[in-house]
Amino acid sequence: MLCVHGIGQQFKGERVLHGEWCPALRDGVGRAGGTLGADDVRCLFYGDVFRPPGRPLSVGVPPYTAADVDDDFERELLLAWWAEAARTDPGVVDPDSRTLARVPRGAQAALRALSTSRFFSGLAVRMLVFDLKQVRRYLMDEDVRAEIQDRLATAVDADTRVVVGHSLGSVVAYEALAAHRTWPVRSLVTLGSPLGVSFVQDFVQGFVHDRLPSGQPGRWPGSVEQWTNIADSGDVVALRKDLGGLFGGDDRRVRDVEVHNGAHAHNVQPYLTAVETGRAILSGLR
Structure with missing residues (x-):
C-alpha cells in the first residue's frame, strides 16, 4: 500500500510520515477486523519540492501576508x-x-x-x-508537477494494490493512476479530497476538477477497480464531498462515505483511524 500526503508537510520526510500514518492505518484496519503490518505501508514524500531554500536567518516559510x-x-x-x-x-x-x-x-x-x-x-x-x-x-507549474509525478511513479511497484491519498495527495494519486493504466493498483482511497470542486457559489469558476492535467474531467483512474472517497462534512478543503456523480460511468462508480473527525476535520489521523477507511483498505488488499 502506498500513501500520498497532502499540503503542509514540507518539513517532514518519508520516515516521519510513516511513523505518523502507519499506526493510524493499523488502528483503522484493526477496527475493520483486519491486520496490517508496518512493512505493508509505504509513504511517498514530495513536500521538500515546496520547501523554501535555506538562507541566513530564514524562518523556513516566507512571512506571507x-x-x-x-x-x-x-x-x-x-x-x-x-x-x-x-x-x-x-x-x-x-x-x-x-x-x-x-x-x-x-x-x-x-x-x-x-x-x-x-x-x-x-x-x-x-x-x-x-x-x-x-x-x-502543483496544478500550474509543469516542473513541480512532473517532479512529484515522477516520484510517485518510482514508488509504485508490482506489489502495490492500494493507494491512499489525502488532500492534495488525492489529486496527485488520481492523476498518476489516470495516466498509468497498466499499473497493478486495484483500489484508490481518497481522504478529504478537493477533486470534485468545480465551483463554489459565485466565487470559483474552475478549481481542481476542471484543471486536472491528465485528460478529461471524469476520467476513471486507470486500472483501479474500486474507489472509495471519504470526507468529513466539516472538511473545508473537501469542498464537494461526493465524487460519485463526477467520475466513472455505468459500470464504475465512486463510493462516497461520510465520517466524523471531530474538531480537526481535515487532519489525516482521524481519517486513517476511521473504520470506514479500514474497510476500504481491507477490501482493496483482498
Missing part, C-alpha cells in the same frame, strides 16, 4: 474556503452577508474571516497562504 495572495487561482481558492467555512461554522461570517457590503471580497477579508473559524484555528496567515501556493504550484 494577504498582499502575497496575488494570483487569481489563489484568490478563488481562498474565497471558496471562506464560503465553505461559513457554511459549516456558525462563527464565521458569510462572505455574502450584508454586514460585509462595504468590505471588498479580497484576500484580507477572507483571511480575517477564516481566522475566526474552528477549521483554521491556530494556523498562521503565512502558513495558510503558503498552503494556497502549494496547491497552485
